[in-house]
Amino acid sequence: MATNAEPCLYIVATPIGNLADISQRALEVLAQVDRIAAEDTRHSARLCQHFGIDTPLVAYHDHSDEHKTQALLDALATGQQLALISDAGTPLISDPGYRLVKLARDAGIKVVPVPGACAMAAALSVAGLPSNRFCFEGFLPAKAGARSRALAELAKETRTLIFYEAPHRIEDCLADMVATFGFERELVLARELTKTFETLLAGSAAEVLAQVRADPNQRKGEMVILVHGAEPVVDTIEPEAERIMECLLAELSLKQAASLGAEITGLRKKVLYQWALDQKPD
Numbered sequence: 001m002a003t004n005a006e007p008c009l010y011i012v013a014t015p016i017g018n019l020a021d022i023s024q025r026a027l028e029v030l031a032q033v034d035r036i037a038a039e040d041t042r043h044s045a046r047l048c049q050h051f052g053i054d055t056p057l058v059a060y061h062d063h064s065d066e067h068k069t070q071a072l073l074d075a076l077a078t079g080q081q082l083a084l085i086s087d088a089g090t091p092l093i094s095d096p097g098y099r100l101v102k103l104a105r106d107a108g109i110k111v112v113p114v115p116g117a118c119a120m121a122a123a124l125s126v127a128g129l130p131s132n133r134f135c136f137e138g139f140l141p142a143k144a145g146a147r148s149r150a151l152a153e154l155a156k157e158t159r160t161l162i163f164y165e166a167p168h169r170i171e172d173c174l175a176d177m178v179a180t181f182g183f184e185r186e187l188v189l190a191r192e193l194t195k196t197f198e199t200l201l202a203g204s205a206a207e208v209l210a211q212v213r214a215d216p217n218q219r220k221g222e223m224v225i226l227v228h229g230a231e232p233v234v235d236t237i238e239p240e241a242e243r244i245m246e247c248l249l250a251e252l253s254l255k256q257a258a259s260l261g262a263e264i265t266g267l268r269k270k271v272l273y274q275w276a277l278d279q280k281p282d
Contacts, residue, residue: 007076009104010083011097013090013116016222017195019050021117027051029114034080037072039087039096060084062096069100076109083114088222090118094138094164120162123190123224126200127160130229134160140173142166147173151180161227167220174209177227181205186228192221235271245272 010029015021030036031053037060038044044057060068076082086095104111124131137154140163141147154161165173170189177187183206191199201208201218205227212218237245244264248257258273265272 005079005081006110007079008081008110008112009076009101010081010112010114011091011101012083012085012114013118014044014047014085014088016088016117016119016122016193017198019047021194022051023114023116026114026116027053030055030083030085032081033083035075035082037082037084037100039085039091043087044085055083060096060100064096069103072100073103073107073109076104077107088117088119090116093118093120093136117194119164119190119193119222119224122193123188123226124160124162127188127190127226128202129160129186129188129226131160133158133229134162135229136162139164139166142169144172144176148176148180151176155180156230156233158229158232160229163225163227165223165225167223170219170223170225171209171212173225174205174212177225178205178209181227181230185230188226189218190224190226191218193224195221197221233268235267237267237271237275241265241267241272242275245276249276 010033012026012029013023014026030048030051033055035056035058036044036048038057039061041057041059048055048057058072060072072082084091084097084100086097089095091097092101101111120136124134135154135157140150163173174189177185183204185205187203187205187208189201189208189212191197191201197217199218201211203211241261245257245261248261252260254273254276258269258276261267261272262269
C-alpha cells in the first residue's frame with residue numbers, strides 16, 4: 001500500500017501476450033499503489049496472481065459511468081495512488097482511460113506513464129514498412145458501409161496506416177482494403193504478437209487476403225493490420241495548363257481562376273492556386 005506519498009495516477013502498460021514482457025517498474029508500481037483500476041478485473045486478477053500482487057482491483061472500462069470515474073478521482077484527491085491498466089498493452093491506445101486521465105490532470109493530480117508493451121508499436125517494428133511517419137487509426141467501424149467510407153478517406157494517405165481488427169471481421173476488412181487501396185498495395189497482417197502462434201503475413205493486399213481466406217487459423221486471435229501509404233501525388237503543370245490559367249487569370253480572380261482551371265485541366269485547385277501565386281512578381 002502507498003503511504004505518505006503524493007497522490008498519483010499511474011498509467012501502466014502490461015504484456016500483450018508473453019508475461020515475461022512486463023517491466024520491473026510496472027511490477028513495483030502495481031504492488032505499491034492503493035488500488036488498480038482494470039478494464040476486466042477477472043483478466044487482470046490472473047496477471048496479479050501470476051506475479052504475487054495482492055493490490056485490490058476495481059473495474060474501470062469504456063462503459064463505466066461518471067460515478068465510477070468520480071469515485072476514482074475522489075480516492076486520488078484523498079491522497080491515494082492508483083494504477084490504470086487495460087486487458088493488454090498500453091492503456092488509452094484503443095483502450096479506456098481518456099476521461100479519467102483528463103479529469104485527473106485538470107484537477108492537478110500527477111499522471112505518470114509506466115511504458116511497456118503496445119501491439120501497434122510492436123507490429124510496426126517488425127513489419128518492414130516505412131516507420132518514420134505513420135497514422136494509427138485503431139478499430140475501423142464494424143458496419144461494412146461505414147468501414148468502406150472510412151477507408152476511402154484514407155486512400156490517398158501517404159503515411160503507413162495502422163489498424164486494429166477483430167478476428168471475426170478480418171476477412172471482410174481485408175476485402176474492403178483490396179477494393180479501396182487496390183490489389184497491389186503492400187500490406188502486413190501481424191497476428192497474436194508475442195504469443196505462441198505469432199504470425200506475420202506480408203505481401204500485396206490481395207495476397208494477404210488470399211492467405212487469410214485459405215487458412216482458418218489466420219482468422220483467430222489479436223490482429224494488427226499495417227498498410228503501406230499511398231504514393232505521393234506529383235502535380236505537373238504542362239504548358240497547355242499554364243496557357244489556360246493565363247487566360248483565366250486575365251479575366252477572373254486568382255481563386256476563381258484556380259477553381260475553374262481545376263475543372264478544365266483535372267489538376268488540383270491548390271496546385272493551380274500556388275502556381276498562380278508563384279507567377280506574381282516579387
